[in-house]
Amino acid sequence: MTLKLYFDFLSQPSRALYIFLKINKIPFEACQVALRKGVHLTEEFQKDFNRFQRVPFIHDGQFRLAESVAIVRYVSTKHSLDNNWYPKNLTEQAQVDEYLEWQHNNTRAFCAMYFQKKWLIPILTGKPTDPDQLQKYEDNMDSCLHTVETIWLANGPYITGNRISVADIFAACEIEQPRAAGYDPTEGRPVLKAWLERVRKECSPYYEEAHTVLNKLAAQGGKAKL
Structure with missing residues (x-):
């Protein structure tokens, strides 16, 4: 039975998982979930699709799994992946996992929060975020991006050194997100x-x-509508 990936391309981890599965030639059925229409908020969705009412998630036959990093590990084990994207070698895999664990309270948290406060929430509510509060979110994101550039990318061209991995995919998808809000994460950061x-x-x-989708939003300089 074909793996089903439920996702929305406006979701950073959705994009990362989609790219990861495609690169590794893992067959799957692409099931898009239109978050902007609120279909994930219904009781039916929670019961029949994902109890957490978020994307991405997978259905693999009767097995259901949420959380993008858990899905990467599950798919890698099931399909016996052993390459630079998610290596079996203990120390190499640990280096990839180190970033995947770190990102939750850093790259993902700060880039996503800025995107939400600057662009998404004002569109949904019709009310802009307080400028002083928004500046704090931007400062936190700037600090995080500085860490990515000066620590994670200090010892090689990629997050874990000389070889690209799924850590780079997740990092890139998160760092792309603020572009939809009119923010260029690479400005003044040549290494990044x-x-x-x-x-x-x-x-x-x-x-x-x-x-x-994100590129189309970014092309409008943070003024795009859902």
Whole structure:
């Protein structure tokens, strides 16, 4: 039975998982969930699809799993992946996992929060975020991006050193997100910019495919509507 991936391309981890599965040639049925329409908020969705009412998640036959990092590990084990994207070697895998664990309270938290406060919540509520509060969110994000550039990318061209991995995919998808709110994460960060360009190239054409929606929003300089 074919794996089903439920996702929305406006979701950062959705994009990361989509790219990861495509690159590793893992067959799956693409099931898009229109978050903007609120279909995930119904009791039916919670009962029949995902108890957490979020994306991404998978159905693999009768088995259901949420949380993008857990899905990466499950799929990698089931399909016996052993490559740079998610290696079996203990220390190499641990280095990938180190970033995947770190990102939750850092790259993902700060980039997503800025995106939500600057663009998404004002669109949904019709009320802009207080400028002083928004500046704090931007400062937190700036600090996080500085850490990515000066620590995670200090010892090689990729997050874990000399080889690209799924850690780079997740990092890039999160760092792309503020572009929809009119913020360029690479401005004044040459190391980060060069790394992001490498990731885009290495993950082509799936990277561009997954970022089609976000690129359209970004082209409008933070003034796009849902």
